[in-house]
Amino acid sequence: MDRYTRQTSLSDFGQAGQQKLFEAKVLVVGLGGLGLPALQYLNAMGVGTLGLIDQDIVDYHNLQRQILYTEKDVGKSKLNTAHNKLQSQNSETNFILHDTFLTKNNALEIIRQYDLVLDATDNFPARYLINDACVILNKPFVYGALHGFEGHVSVFNYQGGPTYRCLYAEMPTAEEIPNCDENGVLGVIPGIIGNLQALEVIKVVTGIGNMLSGKLLVFDGLHQNYLKIAFKTHPENLAIKELRESYESSDCSIINSISAQEFSQKRLNKSQIVLDVRTPKEFEHNHLAEAINVPLQELDLPLNLIESKAPIYVICQSGKRSELAIEQLQKAHPELTFCNILGGMNQLSILTQ
Amino acid sequence: MTILLFGVTKDIVGSPTLSVPTTSVTGKKIPKTVKELKRFLGEAYPELNKLSSLAVAVNNAYADDEQKINSYDEIALIPPVSGG
Numbered sequence: 557m558d559r560y561t562r563q564t565s566l567s568d569f570g571q572a573g574q575q576k577l578f579e580a581k582v583l584v585v586g587l588g589g590l591g592l593p594a595l596q597y598l599n600a601m602g603v604g605t606l607g608l609i610d611q612d613i614v615d616y617h618n619l620q621r622q623i624l625y626t627e628k629d630v631g632k633s634k635l636n637t638a639h640n641k642l643q644s645q646n647s648e649t650n651f652i653l654h655d656t657f658l659t660k661n662n663a664l665e666i667i668r669q670y671d672l673v674l675d676a677t678d679n680f681p682a683r684y685l686i687n688d689a690c691v692i693l694n695k696p697f698v699y700g701a702l703h704g705f706e707g708h709v710s711v712f713n714y715q716g717g718p719t720y721r722c723l724y725a726e727m728p729t730a731e732e733i734p735n736c737d738e739n740g741v742l743g744v745i746p747g748i749i750g751n752l753q754a755l756e757v758i759k760v761v762t763g764i765g766n767m768l769s770g771k772l773l774v775f776d777g778l779h780q781n782y783l784k785i786a787f788k789t790h791p792e793n794l795a796i797k798e799l800r801e802s803y804e805s806s807d808c809s810i811i812n813s814i815s816a817q818e819f820s821q822k823r824l825n826k827s828q829i830v831l832d833v834r835t836p837k838e839f840e841h842n843h844l845a846e847a848i849n850v851p852l853q854e855l856d857l858p859l860n861l862i863e864s865k866a867p868i869y870v871i872c873q874s875g876k877r878s879e880l881a882i883e884q885l886q887k888a889h890p891e892l893t894f895c896n897i898l899g900g901m902n903q904l905s906i907l908t909q
Numbered sequence: 910m911t912i913l914l915f916g917v918t919k920d921i922v923g924s925p926t927l928s929v930p931t932t933s934v935t936g937k938k939i940p941k942t943v944k945e946l947k948r949f950l951g952e953a954y955p956e957l958n959k960l961s962s963l964a965v966a967v968n969n970a971y972a973d974d975e976q977k978i979n980s981y982d983e984i985a986l987i988p989p990v991s992g993g
Contacts, residue, residue, distance in 0.1 A: 586993055588993055589993055590993045591993075676993055677993050678991065678992055678993030679991055679993075680989070680991045683991065700993070701989075701990045701991055701992060701993060702990060702992035702993060703915075703916045703917070703990035703991075703992055704916075704920075706915055706916060706990065707990075708990055723964060723971070723989075724962040724964065724989045725962055726961060726962055728960070728961055728962055728988075728989055729961070732917070732959045732960050732961060733916075733917055733960075733988065733989060733990070733991060741992050746993065772964075772971075772987070774915055774985075774987055776915070776925075778925075779925070783913070783966075783969065783985060784969060785964070785966045785969055785970065785971055785985070785987065786969060786970040786971065787964075787970070787971035788971070
């Protein structure tokens with residue numbers, strides 16, 4: 557019995573649709589709240605080649621929305637964990653694993669190998685990078701993003717249609733729009749948005765129905781409202797020929813930073829001053845022995861740190877809040893030196909595994 | 910006119926909708942274009958001025974600053990969102 561008979565029996569989809577899925581190569585960027593539900597359906601439905609990219613590890617606070625992962629997976633790599641489970645779900649799928657984050661240096665090389673991209677990232681720099689790389693390579697991409705109880709879905713750069721920059725021309729600064737870490741998201745919302753993205757991928761690949769090209773779907777979970785906003789192509793946004801110098805928001809570029817690996821080395825040689833800006837609850841769960849907890853919300857430097865004049869290393873879970881903290885601290889204390897620990901506690905815990 | 914608020918604009922205003930008076934009882938100039946509406950809202954909620962790219966939809970279509978608006982229009986503020 558054909559495992560896909562329930563969908564091939566649909567007259568609009570049929571064997572032809574199934575064959576198109578089998579031949580499709582789809583890259584899913586990010587193995588989190590959006591990427592996992594999308595992957596589970598794309599894999600179950602028989603998409604032939606699925607690319608997975610992420611370098612994060614499974615954390616306890618992921619489990620509330622990233623429902624492919626179990627308690628036993630906490631502390632393990634998302635890439636390997638997701639790959640193992642998806643492989644047992646469908647052994648016929650060809651998986652391509654990219655053990656990295658998408659960066660300016662690897663984006664074109666990686667995306668080039670695929671027919672389309674599903675953007676399941678959680679930050680603006682990655683979204684603008686995916687947009688520009690897809691425009692340069694002429695690949696459509698299915699966008700999904702969240703805020704609290706709301707979600708966005710659209711299909712960008714599809715057959716000359718509008719792109720992400722036609723909707724939001726320039727990247728907002730870290731100050732104006734909060735990210736998921738401090739803003740929160742109701743667990744089921746990414747499941748809904750990720751599944752809507754999977755549906756759009758299927759439609760782009762097989763050509764059935766009307767795609768959300770030139771339409772932004774705004775979903776409001778609290779009121780079950782779906783708003784569809786039409787928007788047009790700005791031709792200059794299709795004329796991108798190369799990636800930008802940097803995809804970090806402009807006010808972050810002046811921040812000193814150190815890789816988690818370098819910091820570990822430094823720390824072994826000599827004890828450093830470490831400021832942990834996560835919430836007291838996160839701090840209680842795990843922290844570096846020498847770290848002092850000053851949550852981002854109540855950012856006030858202890859007097860002895862101000863007087864010591866020694867460089868202060870700032871850490872959080874993933875390296876985003878620490879970046880925001882340094883922006884504020886540097887304004888308040890221009891005479892002191894602050895340094896962001898890239899990848900935060902997540903990256904340090906990978907190193908110590 | 911009633912404005913639907915999404916994303917961080919809902920958080921800034923503290924409500925999913927916002928009413929803008931269409932008669933000049935308040936003595937303030939009534940917004941007649943998207944640009945004037947943005948200015949009007951920015952005066953009431955200065956935090957909104959910080960949003961560098963904010964999409965405004967009029968009758969379910971993306972509107973530029975020059976577009977005219979009236980009390981029958983359905984207007985929504987849709988800022989970019991980044992979570993995943």
